[in-house]
Amino acid sequence: MQGPLIESLARRGISRRNFSKYCATLASMMALPPLAGHAMEKALAATPAPSRRPSVIWLPFQECTGCTESITRSHSPTLESLIFESISLDYQETLMAAAGHQAEEALHAAMKANAGKYLVIVDGSIPLGLDGAYSCIGGRSNVDTLKEVAKDAAAIIAMGSCSAYGGLPKAHPNPTGAVAVSDIIKDKPIVNIPGCPPIPVVMTGVLAHFLTFGTLPELDQHGRPKSFYGETIHDRCYRRPFYDQGKFAKTFDDEGARNGWCLFELGCKGPVTYNSCATIKWNAGTSWPVESGHGCLGCSEPDFWDGGGFYRALSAPANPMQKISVALGAGAVVGLAAAAINRTKKSAAKTGHETTTLEDLEKSK
Amino acid sequence: MKLEAIPVVAVIAGEPPAGLSGNAPVLLREISARVCRLADAGETSAIDLLAMPLTASDLEWLREQLGTGEIVITLDADGESFLTETSFPGVWWVMHHNPKGGVLSAFIEIAPVPELAKAHKDDVRGGLERLQQLIFDLS
Numbered sequence: 425m426q427g428p429l430i431e432s433l434a435r436r437g438i439s440r441r442n443f444s445k446y447c448a449t450l451a452s453m454m455a456l457p458p459l460a461g462h463a464m465e466k467a468l469a470a471t472p473a474p475s476r477r478p479s480v481i482w483l484p485f486q487e488c489t490g491c492t493e494s495i496t497r498s499h500s501p502t503l504e505s506l507i508f509e510s511i512s513l514d515y516q517e518t519l520m521a522a523a524g525h526q527a528e529e530a531l532h533a534a535m536k537a538n539a540g541k542y543l544v545i546v547d548g549s550i551p552l553g554l555d556g557a558y559s560c561i562g563g564r565s566n567v568d569t570l571k572e573v574a575k576d577a578a579a580i581i582a583m584g585s586c587s588a589y590g591g592l593p594k595a596h597p598n599p600t601g602a603v604a605v606s607d608i609i610k611d612k613p614i615v616n617i618p619g620c621p622p623i624p625v626v627m628t629g630v631l632a633h634f635l636t637f638g639t640l641p642e643l644d645q646h647g648r649p650k651s652f653y654g655e656t657i658h659d660r661c662y663r664r665p666f667y668d669q670g671k672f673a674k675t676f677d678d679e680g681a682r683n684g685w686c687l688f689e690l691g692c693k694g695p696v697t698y699n700s701c702a703t704i705k706w707n708a709g710t711s712w713p714v715e716s717g718h719g720c721l722g723c724s725e726p727d728f729w730d731g732g733g734f735y736r737a738l739s740a741p742a743n744p745m746q747k748i749s750v751a752l753g754a755g756a757v758v759g760l761a762a763a764a765i766n767r768t769k770k771s772a773a774k775t776g777h778e779t780t781t782l783e784d785l786e787k788s789k
Numbered sequence: 790m791k792l793e794a795i796p797v798v799a800v801i802a803g804e805p806p807a808g809l810s811g812n813a814p815v816l817l818r819e820i821s822a823r824v825c826r827l828a829d830a831g832e833t834s835a836i837d838l839l840a841m842p843l844t845a846s847d848l849e850w851l852r853e854q855l856g857t858g859e860i861v862i863t864l865d866a867d868g869e870s871f872l873t874e875t876s877f878p879g880v881w882w883v884m885h886h887n888p889k890g891g892v893l894s895a896f897i898e899i900a901p902v903p904e905l906a907k908a909h910k911d912d913v914r915g916g917l918e919r920l921q922q923l924i925f926d927l928s
Contacts (some may be wrong), residue, residue: 442862442866442910445885449894458835458896462904662844665810684808684844703839709891
């Protein structure tokens, strides 16, 4: 494995073995077989040092900044710094030192100098209501900014469910007219990296792919990289054996829940959600929602906020948003039955519950 | 003839202890097949443990079953990595940690020696140059 990258790594005190370890881990995270890790190692190490690093422009729109937070909370400096040292992040409002006019100038200078070659990362949805007035930066609506910056971009990466699908702002009743990037830009390659927020290494994995191979990774029908969104949570869930054996937790903190049984009946959306949380996990591999005892929210799927309820099982009918014309009598009967069921559920939950006192908590210390 | 008259008794093994999913013993067969390929054709391979539907108890059980051999290699590269020979020669348990101690990746490597332990020929050449320089400086 010769090549400037391996040499520049050595100069920074990152040994070949360190790099091998990183590639093996990255391949594992991308759900690739160990042999692919060797191949990635060869390819990345052979990457010639570019005279000018690829330019990346980050546009934040109607977002909560969770996606930026997610990517900066990387656990291993080597994994992420390898990416951020290999690109030129020319515009990022949270991280850049400049502000005001200087910031705007930096944006336009980067666009001009790298026309046709820069990558655009977008987080946040784009509101179209009131001609886009619901979200403006420096007096310009987000939709105008997006159209202008996208014109000479090489590709757009829609980071997070808001830019990929519309996200929370798009949830019923969508007061700002929020839409996804792909609803506005039709003539550029778009990679969707959904999740609320997305797992950080997915972001860097896509950038690594672009830097190594000069192309975007293979995408599914929703524009998501197949290597991270190719399998459902359910397919990689460690609690799958319990699902297969029919062992479900009925309420939070009941005996089944304490034994780590499947959370399907508590509303887990794992079977219909494509993401890597079950394998890569969160916070340096510490845990992920199901491992912590809470069902998957389905945050990397379109319109998950309007999915019918985080605590309703997938098998339960769930469309309170649709207008269904039901006879008043039938409606009353259903209402009474539901109330009775809920009462029995509640009393069952009460009897199944164990109260934890402060002494219990102190004891477990 | 009644079923009870047949002198065969089926013994049901019973449910595995709490925490075990039942997937770990299957992996032992996979390892066995790969060790066979190593012995017959010298073919090395690796299994990504974190890509398998195994619980923490499964991994513990597997580690216990595989046992420990004579060699433990500690690699210090942006967090520690441990390459431990199991009680079966040629089967290595490889664990990669980040500087905080969290697990980055875990593999079972089937090879005479894990790939990471080997010195790359470019590194050997680079080291040779430094060694010759050291000899020159000392003389």
